[in-house]
Amino acid sequence: MTGQRVLERFRETMVGPTRFMNVLCCFELGIIDALRRHPRMTAGQLGDAVGAAPDAVEQLLHLLVKESFVSYDADSGAYALDGLATVADEDLQRVLAIMNMIKTVVLRQSFYLADSVRTGRTVGLKNLYGHDGNLYEALAEHKDLRESWGTMMDTITAHIDPWFFENIDIPAGSKVLDLAGNTGLGAILTYRLKASPGLRVATFDLPEKEAECLRNFKEHGVEEHCSFIGGDVFEKVPGGFDVVLIKHFVDMFDKKEVFNMLVNANRALEAGGQVNILGPVYPEDVKDFPAVDFFPTYFLGCTMGQGGPQKLSTYRDWLTECGFTVTRAIAQDPAGMPADALVAHGILCATKTAPA
Amino acid sequence: MTGQRVLERFRETMVGPTRFMNVLCCFELGIIDALRRHPRMTAGQLGDAVGAAPDAVEQLLHLLVKESFVSYDADSGAYALDGLATVADEDLQRVLAIMNMIKTVVLRQSFYLADSVRTGRTVGLKNLYGHDGNLYEALAEHKDLRESWGTMMDTITAHIDPWFFENIDIPAGSKVLDLAGNTGLGAILTYRLKASPGLRVATFDLPEKEAECLRNFKEHGVEEHCSFIGGDVFEKVPGGFDVVLIKHFVDMFDKKEVFNMLVNANRALEAGGQVNILGPVYPEDVKDFPAVDFFPTYFLGCTMGQGGPQKLSTYRDWLTECGFTVTRAIAQDPAGMPADALVAHGILCATKTAPA
Numbered sequence: 001m002t003g004q005r006v007l008e009r010f011r012e013t014m015v016g017p018t019r020f021m022n023v024l025c026c027f028e029l030g031i032i033d034a035l036r037r038h039p040r041m042t043a044g045q046l047g048d049a050v051g052a053a054p055d056a057v058e059q060l061l062h063l064l065v066k067e068s069f070v071s072y073d074a075d076s077g078a079y080a081l082d083g084l085a086t087v088a089d090e091d092l093q094r095v096l097a098i099m100n101m102i103k104t105v106v107l108r109q110s111f112y113l114a115d116s117v118r119t120g121r122t123v124g125l126k127n128l129y130g131h132d133g134n135l136y137e138a139l140a141e142h143k144d145l146r147e148s149w150g151t152m153m154d155t156i157t158a159h160i161d162p163w164f165f166e167n168i169d170i171p172a173g174s175k176v177l178d179l180a181g182n183t184g185l186g187a188i189l190t191y192r193l194k195a196s197p198g199l200r201v202a203t204f205d206l207p208e209k210e211a212e213c214l215r216n217f218k219e220h221g222v223e224e225h226c227s228f229i230g231g232d233v234f235e236k237v238p239g240g241f242d243v244v245l246i247k248h249f250v251d252m253f254d255k256k257e258v259f260n261m262l263v264n265a266n267r268a269l270e271a272g273g274q275v276n277i278l279g280p281v282y283p284e285d286v287k288d289f290p291a292v293d294f295f296p297t298y299f300l301g302c303t304m305g306q307g308g309p310q311k312l313s314t315y316r317d318w319l320t321e322c323g324f325t326v327t328r329a330i331a332q333d334p335a336g337m338p339a340d341a342l343v344a345h346g347i348l349c350a351t352k353t354a355p356a
Numbered sequence: 357m358t359g360q361r362v363l364e365r366f367r368e369t370m371v372g373p374t375r376f377m378n379v380l381c382c383f384e385l386g387i388i389d390a391l392r393r394h395p396r397m398t399a400g401q402l403g404d405a406v407g408a409a410p411d412a413v414e415q416l417l418h419l420l421v422k423e424s425f426v427s428y429d430a431d432s433g434a435y436a437l438d439g440l441a442t443v444a445d446e447d448l449q450r451v452l453a454i455m456n457m458i459k460t461v462v463l464r465q466s467f468y469l470a471d472s473v474r475t476g477r478t479v480g481l482k483n484l485y486g487h488d489g490n491l492y493e494a495l496a497e498h499k500d501l502r503e504s505w506g507t508m509m510d511t512i513t514a515h516i517d518p519w520f521f522e523n524i525d526i527p528a529g530s531k532v533l534d535l536a537g538n539t540g541l542g543a544i545l546t547y548r549l550k551a552s553p554g555l556r557v558a559t560f561d562l563p564e565k566e567a568e569c570l571r572n573f574k575e576h577g578v579e580e581h582c583s584f585i586g587g588d589v590f591e592k593v594p595g596g597f598d599v600v601l602i603k604h605f606v607d608m609f610d611k612k613e614v615f616n617m618l619v620n621a622n623r624a625l626e627a628g629g630q631v632n633i634l635g636p637v638y639p640e641d642v643k644d645f646p647a648v649d650f651f652p653t654y655f656l657g658c659t660m661g662q663g664g665p666q667k668l669s670t671y672r673d674w675l676t677e678c679g680f681t682v683t684r685a686i687a688q689d690p691a692g693m694p695a696d697a698l699v700a701h702g703i704l705c706a707t708k709t710a711p712a
Binding site for chain 1: 358359360361362363364365366367368369370371372373374375376377378379380381384385407408409411412415416418419421422423424425439440442443444447451454455458459462463464466467469470473474476610611612638642643646648649650651652653654655656657662663664694695696697698
């Protein structure tokens with residue numbers, strides 16, 4: 001790679017924030033919806049339709065023409081959907097949910113990335129929201145964060161959690177512990193998708209989640225099979241389980257905390273018991289997929305002040321060091337994912353073969 | 357273009373903000389400088405050197421490895437400069453000045469792009485700085501904006517203004533008006549680079565610029581040849597000039613204001629007088645150069661709440677409509693510019709051939 005090529009990549013990097021907001025803004029203003037309803041509108045007509053100056057509409061649409069998202073006819077001065085007309089609405093809604101999350105949760109907060117890395121705290125949440133703590137705590141207090149993050153996360157878990165349960169084995173009649181199981185959704189899914197005579201699932205999380213969790217169990221009619229145990233996954237976890245699930249959690253922490261968690265999972269399991277982990281993973285060669293373009297800043301600067309996904313091989317090593325033998329390690333194949341995907345999830349299944 | 361290709365472009369768009377901050381943060385934290393001093397450092401050594409968690413350093417460097425800016429040796433766990441070692445320091449400093457400007461002036465402010473477009477005001481400056489007005493006014497009050505923007509602008513004008521004066525003709529003994537000439541730099545350059553017996557240059561700008569402008573003339577020893585005239589370029593401009601210069605100004609306004617300005621320039625000129633315009637321009641085909649990836653958001657969301665460059669052909673048409681005959685219209689050739697360049701400047705020279 002020559003200096004020239006590096007400078008080209010810097011240019012791509014430099015236009016990242018403006019390109020992002022320019023594209024999103026055309027949706028936010030309603031320009032794209034207007035073009036969907038009435039093809040071949042001029043900047044003047046679009047400006048009238050969305051309440052913006054025609055000059056500004058023209059400026060914003062230059063990029064969409066450059067991207068071939070929208071076409072422009074110089075003779076008539078009219079715009080029409082081009083590439084955007086070829087995208088299925090379901091795909092577009094998924095993309096817009098993620099873009100809205102990035103705008104709300106990431107864009108301004110990432111300004112403070114270096115400070116967040118130095119302090120291990122999400123300085124952006126402190127400076128912008130007055131919030132001392134991580135994003136997941138801030139979600140409870142701030143509707144804009146909660147709605148933008150929740151909408152995005154719902155679209156991800158709706159696809160990913162069923163894939164996880166298809167790929168793990170929960171022996172009939174097991175005692176299952178859903179580590180950091182929040183308000184019980186994982187336990188409910190486990191019972192629904194992996195039901196067997198005698199199956200019992202316990203959600204383990206901070207005591208303040210108990211009331212909502214038990215309410216959820218009742219609402220879903222699983223209260224006879226599911227229970228809640230209050231505690232801290234980094235402190236002490238109860239024992240006597242056949243299966244431990246860790247979903248959407250290991251990627252939030254640095255190695256030391258993940259080890260702490262895996263050791264506690266090991267102690268919670270009977271000999272021969274299994275741990276099943278679900279979370280985003282980096283490809284073995286980081287050049288193969290753009291996950292590393294997104295997650296470090298997202299976790300370090302915007303959500304936790306630490307953490308971030310690892311490669312499947314790294315998680316495998318960590319499990320081995322914590323007394324497990326990995327029996328399955330799979331990652332989503334980018335070739336089978338939508339072309340806009342930023343995240344490939346992985347599943348690791350491992351058997352306890354030594355005490356931690 | 358198929359939906360697939362559009363979704364790929366959305367993915368590129370979505371990683372823009374995080375990619376930008378991840379790369380910049382590695383410089384801000386001193387990781388790159390540390391690697392320049394000591395090649396082959398592990399994440400642990402780098403973390404110690406810059407005061408950050410090794411896990412965080414590892415997360416941040418994934419992207420730089422993906423970009424081939426930095427190399428990683430899996431056996432030793434050591435990082436070293438890769439592509440970054442091939443970039444001249446002067447090039448890197450220019451890039452970092454622009455990246456710092458984008459972080460400070462653009463990143464957070466662009467969150468409010470849609471609101472800025474709807475209102476024609478820089479809502480980000482209001483919400484983040486409590487500033488009612490445009491960026492150029494805010495520079496006076498806010499050191500972070502002033503320093504980041506000024507450093508970037510200085511590197512641009514140092515190259516561009518001499519190129520402008522090389523390409524324009526100022527007849528001997530002319531009376532020159534530098535429209536929106538700020539505090540006199542354009543007048544001083546005109547006298548220095550285009551001196552002729554009897555040449556007189558007047559800086560025209562808001563009256564509050566007068567004292568500093570006259571101080572500058574004195575400091576540079578041009579006070580006998582240069583003068584200041586207070587006024588508003590959108591209201592009334594004095595007459596009797598042979599040459600009008602408009603540098604770094606037309607790109608800040610919408611068509612209506614540019615017309616107003618050109619009509620006033622026309623009235624300021626004697627018959628046969630010349631106007632010379634310098635400013636960023638878009639390529640005739642917006643797909644040819646990434647200027648439209650940057651400027652619409654920069655002008656609409658972060659600096660003016662309006663404006664943005666036009667194509668050379670658009671400025672040519674506008675000049676013609678305002679009573680000028682264009683005699684020269686040139687733009688910088690991207691092939692001759694550094695590969696990181698976001699802006700190509702244009703020069704338009706035109707003769708007054710009709711009253712406006």
